[in-house]
Amino acid sequence: MDISSVQRLLPPGWLESAEQRRNLAACGIAVLLLCAAALVYLTGGTRYAYLHTIYLPIILAAVVFKIPGGVLAGVAAGLLVGPFMPIDTATGQAQQAVNWLSRLAAFMVVGAFTGWVAGRLMEQIRSLRWSITHDVDTGLPNRHALSEALRPMLASAEGHGSAQLLMLRIENLNEILNTLGYPVSQALLRAVAQRLEEVTPDGSRVYQVDADRLAALVPAGPWDARSLARDVLSAMRRSVPAGGVNVHASVGLGVAELHDAEGDPDALIRRADIALYAGLQRGARFAVYDIAADRTSRENLALVGEVLDSIREEQFILHYQPKLNLANGKIEGVEALVRWQHPVRGMVPPGDFIPQVESTDLILPLSRWVIEAAIRQQAEWHASGLKLTMAVNLSVTNLYDESLLKDVRALLKAYGLRAESLEFEVTESAIMADPVRALEALRAVRDLGIHLSIDDFGTGYSSLSYLHEIPADIVKIDRSFVTRMNDNEKVGRIVESTIALSHYLNMAVVAEGVSNRRHLDTVAAYGCDAAQGFLIARPMEASAIEDWLKKADWPRPEDTASIGPVWSQSAGF
Structure with missing residues (x-):
């Protein structure tokens, strides 16, 4: 009878439970004990070497049943080769009591010790x-457990259903860790995990995939991602008891469906992460994974690896957008904007590579190239009689580059330009990321004589306590305000009051995104100093700037004395 025949005779699942396996092991050990005792007897008795075979079932019993099993097997072995087992079967010589009792004790010690070690x-x-x-630390299932749970789901039909993975990040966990300590932060993670499990549908399981991130694997059902996310966010608005204190957990959510995984658990986790951070970047509390956006992001990220080679191969060029002086109608300066002439992708817009480059130290060599190219072009214009100021954008990384100002000073000297002809634009959010350090860096720029402007003003979160300390000469009002100011009274009031406040602080004001005549006349009426936008001119190459300036056909503000601020007639302003 072969093994398959035996398997057919046994009932299905006969060895599935732990109790059944232990019973089978006990039977096997008993059989081994009897066989070992029989071997001792048949080979001549206890005086011969085969006595040591009795240790095998004792050790096996200790491994399977720990100390109790080892001791019990030791007693059984001691009795089997004890009073009834002769020293020599040929002569029938019996053992003395002290011999077999000492052997029994030795068997028990071996069984107990082996059981302790095995345990x-x-x-x-x-x-x-x-x-x-x-x-x-938290006792929660981790990323590996999540991957293992996902594999059978992705391999089955369920993986093609509406099962979802919710990725939750506790944004203020670091702050809680630094303020209340590590035990409270871990207690918060456990409490948030419990609440997440309570609010998600039955059958969901929560995992901790990183130090500040939890994931909920939600089975297929009639629920949709957005309603689930709203329920979770609503539940998280209530304070969470953690470590004896009530803590507020500020969270963000990303959602990916199992069909987004393409059969790979790690891909699904990564895509839920992508959705989470995509939402946070947009200021949203949750987002659903968008494969089209992800594909674009990956392609743009791949571009970053080509930046250094592209600088050496001179694939980058500068376009220049003029700025119109609203007081005299003249073009007195331009802003240098980098463009990438990629040999495969063609002209790559800055939005496709600048954000990724800014998150790496590659922004340093790229910015240096931009500054040098802009200064070189400005020197050529000055030599030909075009006295234009040049504005260049800087990132927060550039601000903290200690060697940048030394290099800029050397460039200005080499090209015979005054520092006052150069302007550095720094975004409001870059300044406010670390105000104290940024102010120190900005003062160093200002001490050199270079003008400073706050770019995209109004889109960040500047505090008035810092605004009056920023050594800036110019405030640039973001296009998102300029394009809406004529249709929204509150936005119009913000633009007008920002211009007034900037003037009180001895700062000039440039309105960005001026795209029609109404925008131009309105910002002029508000007292804005300069305007920049497609109505005046689109960014263009240096040679095109020269031709465009010769034509001098850009729009100029009308006589705006009678227009007045658009909202000044409203009550309460």
Whole structure:
């Protein structure tokens, strides 16, 4: 009878439970004990070497049943080769009591010690196996456990259903860690995980995939991603008891559906992460994974690796957008804007590579190239009689580059330009990311004589306590305000009051995004100093700037004395 025949005779699942396996092991150990005793007897008795075979079932019993099993097997072995087992079967010589009792004691000690060692080893193994699939501090299932749970789902039909992965990030966890300590932060993670499990549908399971991120694997059902996200966010608005204190957890959510994974658990986790951070970048509390946006993002990220080679191969060029002086109608300056003439993708717009480059140290060599190219072009214009100021954008990384000002000073000297002819534009959000450090860097720029402007003003979160300290000469009002000011009274009031406040602080004001005649006349009526936008001119190459300036056909503001501020007649202003 072969093994398959035996398997057919046994009932299905006969060895699935732990109790059944232990019973089978006990039977096997008993058989081994009897066989070992029989071997001792048949080979001549206890005086011969085959006596040591009795240790095998004792050790096996200790491994399977720990100390109790080892001791019990030791007693059984001691009795089997004890009073009834002769020293020599040929002569029938019996054992003395002291011999077999000492042997029984030795068997019990071996069984007990082996059981203790086996128990400790099994505890360590269980601990290691548990730590592979759980976070040691919070006790929550971890990323590995999530991947293992996803594999069968993705391999089955369920993976093609509406099952979803919710990725939750506790944004203020670092602050809580630094303020209230590590135990409270871990207690917060456990409490948020519990609340997440309570608010998600039955059958959902929560995992900790990173130090500040939790994931909820939600089974297929009639619910949709947006309603789930709203329920979770609503539940998280309530304070969470953690470590004896009530804590508010500020969270963001990203959602990906299982069909987005393409059969790969790690891909699904990564895409839920992408959705999470895409939402946070837009200022939204949750977002659903968008494969089209992700594909574009990956393509743009791949471009970053080509930046250094592209600088060496002179694939980058500068376009220049004029700025119109609203007081005299003259073009007195331009802003240098980088463009990428990619050999494969053609002209790459800055929005496709600048954000990714700014997040790396590659912004340093790119900015240096832009500054040098802009200064070189400005020197050529000055030599030909075009006295235009040049504005160049800087990132927060450039602000903290200690060697930048030294290099700029050398460039200005080499090209014979005054520092006052150069202007650095720094975004409001870059300044406010670290105001104290940024102000120190900006003062160093200002001390050199270079003009400073606050770019995209109104889109960040500037505090008035810092605004009056920023050593800026110019405030640039973001296009998002300029394009809406004629249709929205509150936006119009913001633009007008920003211009007034900037003037009180001895700063000039440039309106960005001026795209029609109404925009131009309105900002002029508000007292704005300069305007920039497609109505005046689109960014163009240096040669085109020269031709355009010769034609001098750009729009100029009308006589705006009678227009007045658009909203000044409203009550309460």
